[in-house]
Amino acid sequence: MGIFPIRRKPNEMMRVLVITCIGVVFGFFLGVSFPTLTLPKLNLPSSLFPSFDLTYIEDKYTGLSTHALLNAWSSLGRAAINGFNETRIWVPTNPRGAERLPPGIVVSESDFYLHRLWGSPDKDLKIRPKYLVTFTVGYKQRKNINAAVKKFSDDFTIVLFHYDGQTTEWDEFEWSRTAIHISVPKQTKWWYAKRFLHPDIVASYDYIFIWDEDLGVEHFNAEQYLRLVKKHGLEISQPGLEPNNGLTWQMTKRRGDSEVHKDAEEKHGWCNDPHLPPCAAFVEIMAPVFSRRAWRCVWYMIQNDLVHGWGLDFAMRKCVEPAHEKIGVVDAQWIVHQSVPSLGNQGKSESGKAPWEGVRERCKKEWMMFQDRMTSAENAYYVALGIDPPNSTTG
Structure with a gap:
């Protein structure tokens, strides 16, 4: 049934x-x-x-x-019901990984400003530096760095990247006590830059100086330099180099008859296009200065494993447009490249070669690797679009 x-x-x-x-x-x-x-x-x-x-x-x-x-029980019951029916937060426009946060609490950018451990947070900073300057240093070059830092006013945050492990020794200089010190043995400035100068970390600064330690700055003033950078619309720049000290490129040679120059005459056959490196859209990697916008692009181009940065100077033009107008050399504020092989001596002697020889070999190898990666990446992009890749993509 x-x-x-x-x-x-x-x-x-x-x-x-x-x-x-x-x-x-x-x-x-x-x-x-x-x-x-x-x-x-x-x-x-x-x-x-x-x-x-x-x-x-x-x-x-x-x-x-x-x-x-x-009544109290009723209130608890309503709270429980509201909790079960709470609208889940999901904001796709938030930074990746922060989609579950309400936009009003998201802070996606930072800086190197020093804050107190007491008092009101909104009264921590007497001034907010507008610019950032970094030096990759060893203690042996302290006198040179001391002279260089004095060329930068309180409008600059000073960051020292220490490749020799010595940091507290720098406290002999008064300015060192308010500088940012980051120490990792035997690393280059581009290794540091990739790890500590993310665009969102340095977003508060209008310009970022990423300089070597062996630069003579007797004829340099940072404020006057930036005044000319802004006047001539430069997104990527460097001071002119003293012409009597072993120049590699004509483009970075200081000229005595101009404030700024953006192109140069090189050896025959070096420049297939007068608007391309090394005849234009080119500065070297020893003392570059980036606008906030240009640095955001350059940071993403820096390779995580190619620590010397060779080849970047030929490719940085890809980050500004038109590059031959927005990349230039400031002649009126110039420096001397002292060519101190301090980082080279941080290498290791192998196969009977001096430490600096192994470092130099890797520099050259990295240049070739970077060129190959850039060419392959651009070709893959054009092929994906169904476009024939151009013959040359790295200048």
């Missing part, structure tokens, strides 16, 4: 509903008639109220009437 579901008639459903309502009302008046009744004495099964501690409720509301307790 089959089993058939029992269907209640509408009249029966109404009867059940009325009885339920009467029970609720009766229970309410029953509770009111016992004002000193405590909840634990009800001895209700804990399974009915899995999320709340009845003893806690009684302790919290001791001396109150049952009516007040019922």
